[in-house]
Amino acid sequence: MISSAEKVDKWSGYERILVPISGEETDREVIRLACELSKFAKKAKCKILILYVIQVRRSLPLDAAIEPEVQKAEQSLSEAENVASACECECDVETDVLQAREVGVAIVDEAIEHQADIILLGAGYKKRLGVATISPTALAVLRDAPCRVVLIRPPLSGVEVK
Amino acid sequence: MNIIIVGCGRVGAQLAALLDAEGHKVTMLDISANSFRRLPSTFGGTAMVGDGTDESALRKAGIEKADALVAVTQGDNRNIMSAQVAKHIFNVPKVLCRIYDPLRKDIYDTLGLEAISPTTVLAQLLKARLEVQ
């Protein structure tokens, strides 16, 4: 998909890729893109961190064990790992589950902690009361992430996974 | 009866006019003198500028000798505080207040405050009228 030599250069700097997922249909697409991107990494071995953030309501303590959510997170992450291994890229794939009050803030904190050089984020695009809105999570990441952010928005009529 | 009304909005002013016409001794309390324009020219009671949640303003309005206090300012919390001060500090025998927020009204019901929620009352009234056809 990225063909010319010049473009390869531009995309080759990324060695620590953060991929937040949320159990949505965009997850697969974003992970495949991360794997493609990792193939351009030149020097070190590329690392992909797949992150699932569980949002915990204030009525519960932050470390509450919310069983259905934890299950969903683990399932999403193992699916994600399968997608990644099917891509046959030579990168390290790590997965992590976090619990937080605000997903966006947690993603940004994680990007800082792991010194991510790019975040690939799938973002839903909903029409609420007739107005198209981007999720607050995506907005927070776009606003506060220290590194480059790529937002992947599915096509309006459902998601096509190639 | 000696009645203090806190808040001279439309409801407060109308209530004052009704009670005054029936010969009660009415004292109006409002933080803005401008609000007293709503009182009819025939109003024979007292109108005082003052904060109905403030102990000394209530004293000046004669709360120690009042038989009743009605709190109908624009703010739910102001009404709640005013009513509670009247009831628990000055032991006024009859205390009523307006609380727009029905949920908040429910809480103060259980705390023994006599409150009316215009939101609930009007909704019920409208529903009843609709059902009459």
Next chain:
Amino acid sequence: MYIIIVGGGQVGYSLCKALLDEGHEVLIIEKDASKCERINDEMGAVCMRGDGCETSTLSDAGAARADMFISATNEDEDNLVSCQVAKHKFGVPRTIARINNPKNEIIFKKLGVNYTVSSVNLIMEHIQEEMPTHPLVHLITIEPEGMEVVEIRIPQHAAAIGKKLKDLPIDPASLLCALIRTGSSPVQPDPDTVVKAGDKFIAVVSPSIEGQLRSTLVGA
């Protein structure tokens, strides 16, 4: 501890910072969107936008599991109502209200708020403590009886100087517990103690007879 603060003004903001530093879980509830954003930008996800008097907001905030509830807006009636809702609807064990009109301190306590903090009264207390000329200083209040522990300094021209305590009209309901004289260790005053200029008495009194004690010991 989980602590909810209503009001993200200067007081709420600084309080939140201090409590976070102490390792508590803290949430600010603030009506103003831009204030919320500023707080969250600085301290992470600690501020929720909403009205701290509303049941639904407090429910979302998890008030039911809060250990402490502090209402620190600059409107006394809002502070009163949010504390009462927190206490009676959500059973928060400790409620603290900031008081802007110092006269409301007693009212709030009567209406069930556990603790009140009035900046005016605090500053007044400080002035009393800092001013060496002030003959009677409030040290602590003992709740719920409302007894005061006070320090009384005998000024140079007090009429009580040279007299024995038993000869002074001191109300038996006030308790003189300690006498501190420069250069000697504290002693328990007895009826035969003779009052001297510069003496410091520590006494427990109720506010109603405090004035009488003051005029007996320090009056000229």
